[in-house]
Amino acid sequence: MAAAKKTKLPTILITNDDGITSPGIRNLVEAVKGLGKIVVVAPDKPQSGMGHAITIGQPLRMSKSDLFEGVEAWHTSGTPVDCVKLAVDKILHGKPDLCLSGINHGANHSINVIYSGTMSAAMEACIESIPSIGFSLMSYNYEADFAPARHYVRQIVESLLKKKMDKHLLLNVNIPDIPMELIKGVKVCRQAYAKYEEDFKQRKDPHGKNYYWLTGAFVNFDKGKDTDVWALENNYISVVPVIFDLTNYPLKAQLEKTWKIK
Template structure:
């Protein structure tokens, strides 16, 4: 039986990134796509608790069904697993995202929300992102790497509770692949205030990202800046195990 590959994103079912991804991996197995009906960037792992959800079949061909959902990326995965998948998927893929999800961007990313949801269901899950926000970004240079990573994960799986965050620099060729940690970075100047003609203030959330450790060579930001594909293994368990003993010590003294 061919592998079942579940694909979603946060840019919407119509985005070039997800459609390029479908083309890159369609020969690996049976493809089921469930993606937002419009852009849902920045939704992270949010799901819809108060909004009724709808599914719409957008495209169907042999070996590939594409559905859209009016909810979040996580809603798409949950609905696909519950209502659309004929069996348990062999892998969940998020992307290909228009724009990087390196460093702390990973926490905000709806693309990473897709794979975190898959990972929490103990399904091997991988997110792909390209450092190019343009609608007509060129995803073709990613093809070889996407296929290599997909092949490896389908063959070997991933540890329980671990998903992969894969980011590509904006380049026609890549120097190679680096396994990286996420860089320490911060967003600043995040709010732009404007005055509405009707007499009230409104705000745009924007911002400028700063890599707070630009000289560190083991980070995803460094790899992308220097032309490498960055793969960051990402865990669902966010426990700080070293702090457990410290807290126990504090409690014993109290």
């Protein structure tokens, strides 16, 4: 009788922008344990708001970490995008089957996706033809309850691993900070047009010199009921499929017809 064929476990790369010691990445690792071979490569310090920044002109350093029992982990001096690049080139020596970024402390819905280190790490993986997901919990509280997030992260990842994924799959998943019993489910959404109306507060340092502190209020200009902001305000988990092609195709077609520049 022929021996049963062993199924190769998928390799899952995990990173974030809050740093390797954050509760969010620890909860992400716990959420997907057993679903594949997990490798963590994350910044050695918080890198929120770094967007798609990469390190140029200075050395990157990388060291092994023992923060996650039974899981290979590394921390780097670089940005979230650097972490993905280093993981592929120097640690895995190839591409993982899936990249997960997060779980971020705070929202990455609407325009936040542009600034987010969490989503930029996932996007870098997507650019490298690695299916990827960014996860965020709508709480900045260090003691936030990640139990509902862990539950839904595992469900989403299990569902995706059951079938062949598009190599450019990129999902932005935001989870409301409410008890499990109040979450109504998961909604696939579009990105809302919402942003921060910003203000720089001018202050004086101890030497009498001016410095500026960025503040602002979040404003939703989009009243659609199919957006990530609406879903989260109504106790749903929002899932927005994202692409890195920023071409405005309707405008491209219009300009091709109307521009007469020679």
